[in-house]
Amino acid sequence: MRRAAGCLVAALMLAGQPALADRSDAAKSPRGLGSEGYDWHRMTPERSEIVKLKGRPAPGREAFRGCRGCHKAEGEGLIDGTYPRLTGQHASVIIKQVTDVRAGIRVNPKMEPFASDHAMSPQEIADIAVFLSEAETAKENGKGPDPATAAGKALYEGRMCHTCHGGRGEGDRVQAYPALAAQHYGYLLREMEHIRDRTRSNSHPNMVRSVANLSRQQLEEIANYLSRLPDFRKAGP
Amino acid sequence: MTRPRAFLRSLAPLGVALVLCIGAAPGARADGKEKLKESLQLCAACHGADGNSVVPQNPRLAGLDEEYLERQLEDFKSGARPSAVMAAIVASIDSKVIDDLAHHYSEQKPAKGPPVDAKLAAQGKAIYDEGIVGNAVPACSGCHNDDGSGTDKYPRLAGQHPAYVADQMQRFRSGERANDTKSVMRAVAKRMSDGEIKAVAEYVATLTGGAQ
Numbered sequence: 001m002r003r004a005a006g007c008l009v010a011a012l013m014l015a016g017q018p019a020l021a022d023r024s025d026a027a028k029s030p031r032g033l034g035s036e037g038y039d040w041h042r043m044t045p046e047r048s049e050i051v052k053l054k055g056r057p058a059p060g061r062e063a064f065r066g067c068r069g070c071h072k073a074e075g076e077g078l079i080d081g082t083y084p085r086l087t088g089q090h091a092s093v094i095i096k097q098v099t100d101v102r103a104g105i106r107v108n109p110k111m112e113p114f115a116s117d118h119a120m121s122p123q124e125i126a127d128i129a130v131f132l133s134e135a136e137t138a139k140e141n142g143k144g145p146d147p148a149t150a151a152g153k154a155l156y157e158g159r160m161c162h163t164c165h166g167g168r169g170e171g172d173r174v175q176a177y178p179a180l181a182a183q184h185y186g187y188l189l190r191e192m193e194h195i196r197d198r199t200r201s202n203s204h205p206n207m208v209r210s211v212a213n214l215s216r217q218q219l220e221e222i223a224n225y226l227s228r229l230p231d232f233r234k235a236g237p
Numbered sequence: 238m239t240r241p242r243a244f245l246r247s248l249a250p251l252g253v254a255l256v257l258c259i260g261a262a263p264g265a266r267a268d269g270k271e272k273l274k275e276s277l278q279l280c281a282a283c284h285g286a287d288g289n290s291v292v293p294q295n296p297r298l299a300g301l302d303e304e305y306l307e308r309q310l311e312d313f314k315s316g317a318r319p320s321a322v323m324a325a326i327v328a329s330i331d332s333k334v335i336d337d338l339a340h341h342y343s344e345q346k347p348a349k350g351p352p353v354d355a356k357l358a359a360q361g362k363a364i365y366d367e368g369i370v371g372n373a374v375p376a377c378s379g380c381h382n383d384d385g386s387g388t389d390k391y392p393r394l395a396g397q398h399p400a401y402v403a404d405q406m407q408r409f410r411s412g413e414r415a416n417d418t419k420s421v422m423r424a425v426a427k428r429m430s431d432g433e434i435k436a437v438a439e440y441v442a443t444l445t446g447g448a449q
Contacts, residue, residue, distance in 0.1 A: 022427065022428070023373040065382075068376070068378070068379040069375025069376040069377070069380060070368065070376070078370060080370075113419065113425070114375065114424075118419040118421070119419065119421065
C-alpha cells in the first residue's frame with residue numbers, strides 16, 4: 001500500500017515535469033560516424049540540391065527569424081556557448097550542418113524541431129547560409145579564461161588542426177570545414193568533447209583522431225586559444 | 238482533477254451554438270453573403286462580432302492571419318485539432334464560408350489585450366524574449382516576433398487571452414493538440430513547466446503586435 005502511494009507520488013511528480021529526453025544536443029546516429037560506409041564528404045541529395053541554389057542575403061535575414069530564438073538576431077549565439085556563433089561562418093558549413101541534421105547524420109534533438117522543412121525550405125537554407133556568412137555583429141564572443149594562448153596554439157598546431165581549420169582558424173569554405181576563430185569558448189570545448197567521445201555523429205574521422213586522448217585541460221587550452229583569435233574576415237591575410 | 242468540470246463548462250457555448258443553428262435553419266437557401274452573415278452570428282456568440290472575445294477561455298480572432306484561421310477551422314472539421322465544441326459548429330459550415338469567415342476575422346482590428354498580473358507578465362517577458370537556456374526553450378520572439386505579431390509561418394499572439402494561451406500550450410505539451418506543423422510547438426511546450434507556461438501566456442496578452 002505504501003509502495004503504491006509512493007509510486008503515485010512519483011508519477012504525479014513526473015507528470016508535472018516536462019519530458020527531458022529531447023534536450024540533448026548530440027547523440028550517436030546509425031547513419032553517422034562509425035556506421036558502414038560513413039563518408040564525411042559524401043553529399044546528401046538535399047545538400048547537392050542546395051549548393052546549386054543562389055543564396056540571397058536579404059531574404060536570408062528574413063528566413064533566419066525562426067533561428068533567432070536561439071542563435072539571436074545577428075547569429076551571434078549565446079556568450080556562454082550554449083548556442084554557437086554563426087556570424088561569419090562559411091555558407092558551405094551552414095548548409096552541410098543543417099542538411100546533416102535533417103538527414104539524421106548529425107543527431108541534435110535540441111535543434112531538430114526548428115530545422116525541419118517547415119522551418120526552412122531548401123532555398124531558405126541557401127539564403128540563410130549566405131546571410132550568415134556575410135553577417136556582422138558588434139557582440140563580443142565568449143572568450144576562454146586565460147589571456148595567455150601559447151599552450152593552446154602549440155596544441156592546435158601540434159595536433160595538425162591548422163591543416164584543415166587554417167592558421168587563423170578560418171576553416172575551409174571549399175571543403176566545408178568550419179571557421180573556428182572567435183567562436184564561443186563554451187561551444188568549442190563542448191563540441192571537441194563530443195567529437196572526442198564520438199557523440200557528435202557527423203564528425204570527420206580525422207577530427208576524431210586529432211582530439212583522441214586529449215585531456216579536458218588540453219581541450220580547454222585549444223578552445224581558449226581559438227576563442228581569442230579575431231574574426232578571420234578581419235584578421236588580414 | 239478539474240477535467241470533468243472544465244468539460245461541462247466547455248459544453249456551454251455548444252448549447253448556445255445549437256440554439257443558433259436551429260434558429261438559422263430556415264435560411265438554408267441564402268446566398269454566399271447571407272451564409273457568411275449567419276455563420277458570423279454563430280462565431281460572434283463566443284468570439285465577439287469583431288473577433289475580440291471577452292471570455293478568457295475563448296480566443297480572440299481579430300487580426301489573425303487568414304490562412305492560419307482557415308487551417309484551424311478545417312482542422313476542427315477534420316478532427317486534426319480536437320474540440321467537441323468547434324467540431325460541432327464547423328460541421329455545418331461549408332469550405333467556401335470557412336474561407337470567408339477566416340477573411341472576415343483577419344480583417345478585424347485587434348483590441349488591446351486584457352488586464353494581466355504584472356509580476357507574472359514580467360517573468361513571462363524574460364522567457365518570451367530570451368527563452369529558457371538551460372532547458373533548450375528558444376525565445377518565443379524568434380518565431381512569433383518581438384511584438385507578438387507572428388509571421389507567415391507562425392501565428393499572432395499579441396493581446397490573446399492568457400487562459401486560452403496557457404490551455405493551448407498545455408494541450409500541445411500533452412500532445413492532445415497536434416496540428417502544429419512539424420511538431421514545433423509541441424517540442425517547445427514539452428520543455429516548459431506549468432509555471433513557465435502561465436507566465437509567458439500572461440505576457441503575450443500585453444503585446445500589441447504593432448497595432449496601436
